[in-house]
Amino acid sequence: MSLLVVGSTAFDAIETPFGKIEKVLGGSAPFICLAAAKFTKPVRLVSVVGADFPESDLAMLADGGVDLAGLQKIADGKTMFWSGKYHTDMNSRDTLVTELNVLADFDPTIPESYNDTDYLMLGNLSPTVQRQVLERLPKRPKLVVMDTMNFWMSHTPAELAVTLKLIDVLCINDSEARELSGEYSLRKAARKIMEMGPKTLIIKKGEHGALLFQGEQLFFAPALLLEDVFDPTGAGDTFAGGFAGYLAATDDISFENMKRAIIYGSALASFSVEEFGPQRLHRLTEEELNSRVQTFVDLVQYQVPVS
Amino acid sequence: MSLLVVGSTAFDAIETPFGKIEKVLGGSAPFICLAAAKFTKPVRLVSVVGADFPESDLAMLADGGVDLAGLQKIADGKTMFWSGKYHTDMNSRDTLVTELNVLADFDPTIPESYNDTDYLMLGNLSPTVQRQVLERLPKRPKLVVMDTMNFWMSHTPAELAVTLKLIDVLCINDSEARELSGEYSLRKAARKIMEMGPKTLIIKKGEHGALLFQGEQLFFAPALLLEDVFDPTGAGDTFAGGFAGYLAATDDISFENMKRAIIYGSALASFSVEEFGPQRLHRLTEEELNSRVQTFVDLVQYQVPVS
Numbered sequence: 001m002s003l004l005v006v007g008s009t010a011f012d013a014i015e016t017p018f019g020k021i022e023k024v025l026g027g028s029a030p031f032i033c034l035a036a037a038k039f040t041k042p043v044r045l046v047s048v049v050g051a052d053f054p055e056s057d058l059a060m061l062a063d064g065g066v067d068l069a070g071l072q073k074i075a076d077g078k079t080m081f082w083s084g085k086y087h088t089d090m091n092s093r094d095t096l097v098t099e100l101n102v103l104a105d106f107d108p109t110i111p112e113s114y115n116d117t118d119y120l121m122l123g124n125l126s127p128t129v130q131r132q133v134l135e136r137l138p139k140r141p142k143l144v145v146m147d148t149m150n151f152w153m154s155h156t157p158a159e160l161a162v163t164l165k166l167i168d169v170l171c172i173n174d175s176e177a178r179e180l181s182g183e184y185s186l187r188k189a190a191r192k193i194m195e196m197g198p199k200t201l202i203i204k205k206g207e208h209g210a211l212l213f214q215g216e217q218l219f220f221a222p223a224l225l226l227e228d229v230f231d232p233t234g235a236g237d238t239f240a241g242g243f244a245g246y247l248a249a250t251d252d253i254s255f256e257n258m259k260r261a262i263i264y265g266s267a268l269a270s271f272s273v274e275e276f277g278p279q280r281l282h283r284l285t286e287e288e289l290n291s292r293v294q295t296f297v298d299l300v301q302y303q304v305p306v307s
Numbered sequence: 308m309s310l311l312v313v314g315s316t317a318f319d320a321i322e323t324p325f326g327k328i329e330k331v332l333g334g335s336a337p338f339i340c341l342a343a344a345k346f347t348k349p350v351r352l353v354s355v356v357g358a359d360f361p362e363s364d365l366a367m368l369a370d371g372g373v374d375l376a377g378l379q380k381i382a383d384g385k386t387m388f389w390s391g392k393y394h395t396d397m398n399s400r401d402t403l404v405t406e407l408n409v410l411a412d413f414d415p416t417i418p419e420s421y422n423d424t425d426y427l428m429l430g431n432l433s434p435t436v437q438r439q440v441l442e443r444l445p446k447r448p449k450l451v452v453m454d455t456m457n458f459w460m461s462h463t464p465a466e467l468a469v470t471l472k473l474i475d476v477l478c479i480n481d482s483e484a485r486e487l488s489g490e491y492s493l494r495k496a497a498r499k500i501m502e503m504g505p506k507t508l509i510i511k512k513g514e515h516g517a518l519l520f521q522g523e524q525l526f527f528a529p530a531l532l533l534e535d536v537f538d539p540t541g542a543g544d545t546f547a548g549g550f551a552g553y554l555a556a557t558d559d560i561s562f563e564n565m566k567r568a569i570i571y572g573s574a575l576a577s578f579s580v581e582e583f584g585p586q587r588l589h590r591l592t593e594e595e596l597n598s599r600v601q602t603f604v605d606l607v608q609y610q611v612p613v614s
Contacts, residue, residue, distance in 0.1 A: 089491065184396065187532050208515040211532065220529045220606045225494050225518065259609040293611055299527045300607045302566040304600055 007123025036245025037065030314430025343552025344372030
């Protein structure tokens with residue numbers, strides 16, 4: 001089934017304990033789209049870039065299975081820029097620069113060819129733009145998945161609350177779940193957040209895996225124990241993109257299938273952290289992905305004789 | 308098969324965000340013994356207490372399945388005392404007081420009735436005492452499991468290194484694994500630590516589960532997502548005791564059986580954090596334990612169609 005992704009497209013400057021890069025394709029949209037396109041093609045994109053956005057990146061996205069009909073190019077504008085530096089433990093980072101540029105006035109337009117969209121993935125972006133995309137679609141998609149971050153919780157809580165009421169699945173990390181709910185216990189946090197709108201909640205715990213909540217149902221997906229994480233930027237977007245792409249491809253939104261979607265999202269994220277930018281995702285083969293998924297299966301496999 | 312446990316026996320004063328207690332049975336030995344005795348009875352104990360140790364605690368341990376023949380009672384001495392306060396996140400704590408008392412000069416004696424010990428659990432204690440217990444047994448047990456902590460890594464690293472060479476399974480937490488190895492990546496840390504002696508390593512990650520390493524084999528056991536953790540004191544000891552007790556009861560030290568042992572240890576630990584002290588373990592029924600183990604099975608259950 002068709003999947004539409006809205007998200008930011010940016011250039012990133014990143015420093016990690018393992019290396020440094022001055023300019024690499026970033027933002028939530030490229031990671032989400034390239035991850036989702038491993039399962040369903042083409043992935044429809046709504047985003048915005050400036051005149052400085054190179055043909056080579058457009059070609060890479062198109063080659064990776066992204067439909068660029070909804071990518072606005074602002075002739076007199078600059079693409080968003082983000083710069084960050086990771087701490088030694090790679091679990092925390094400092095944002096050094098955020099220049100929204102063309103994203104500041106982004107007014108999303110839905111191409112007519114996207115009108116029959118079945119699945120919608122709202123990548124991290126202003127909750128107002130996320131809501132506009134949903135409202136501008138002539139029919140409500142079968143499933144709306146949303147990613148967001150702590151920035152919107154503290155800066156635009158009212159707008160975020162409105163958008164939360166409209167979606168089906170929310171995908172945030174553990175500290176964001178605690179901030180949004182005011183609860184330290186993730187079980188209590190999940191219950192409160194599911195009362196804010198989304199019937200399903202995914203809490204990402206980075207190197208500690210991910211939790212899937214739906215009503216009283218709970219599933220835990222481990223993360224792989226990687227030798228090293230080179231650059232975690234985009235890992236959460238990749239995870240969300242893999243999740244949404246798998247659901248769209250299988251057209252099955254049962255809890256059981258969401259478990260599988262989370263394993264596939266986790267497997268994709270474990271590749272994306274190997275290099276700067278989304279290039280690793282772009283190169284990734286089906287064989288590599290399936291072999292990684294098997295590693296996830298093996299990691300938690302055991303037999304307990306229970307009565 | 309028979310299991311011998313050596314460890315500290317203490318009184319604890321504990322403060323958590325949920326409550327406070329001035330004096331409760333603590334130390335590594337009571338938690339390990341009561342957990343292990345869920346699978347194999349009696350559990351042989353080597354430890355030391357002072358004249359102030361009450362009959363009621365002795366009776367509780369005996370009732371829980373602990374063989375007290377090796378518990379020394381020092382007539383003119385005081386039982387070890389520990390006092391600690393947990394931070395809001397319950398993942399870290401400050402030690403306020405440590406009075407070793409009778410544990411300072413502990414010279415472990417092995418009762419003759421313990422001579423045929425098959426499995427040995429070296430609970431957290433000075434690595435010298437741990438080694439003495441192992442060396443004073445007339446025959447080497449089939450499997451020696453050891454728990455230790457960062458205190459011994461920084462204060463008696465040479466003694467710790469000697470004891471590490473003699474054991475089979477080491478059980479430590481993630482920050483201790485990083486300290487002991489000097490590696491941040493747990494995969495690299497595990498490889499280095501397994502070169503120090505133990506062929507099998509368990510890294511406990513608290514609320515994030517536990518990892519089991521043996522050569523290139525790896526298993527990940529999740530932790531349950533508890534509503535609240537009331538008091539984490541003794542959770543690691545309970546886990547280790549459940550692990551060792553399950554192995555002794557089944558007399559199977561294969562990697563596959565160690566996976567099961569970890570799940571049972573994790574299940575026991577999830578009960579022990581519900582209350583101050585080891586009372587919850589003492590009251591725990593087989594039905595409650597089996598039902599909790601089933602929760603672990605369900606938590607990570609999924610089917611992925613892999614090729």
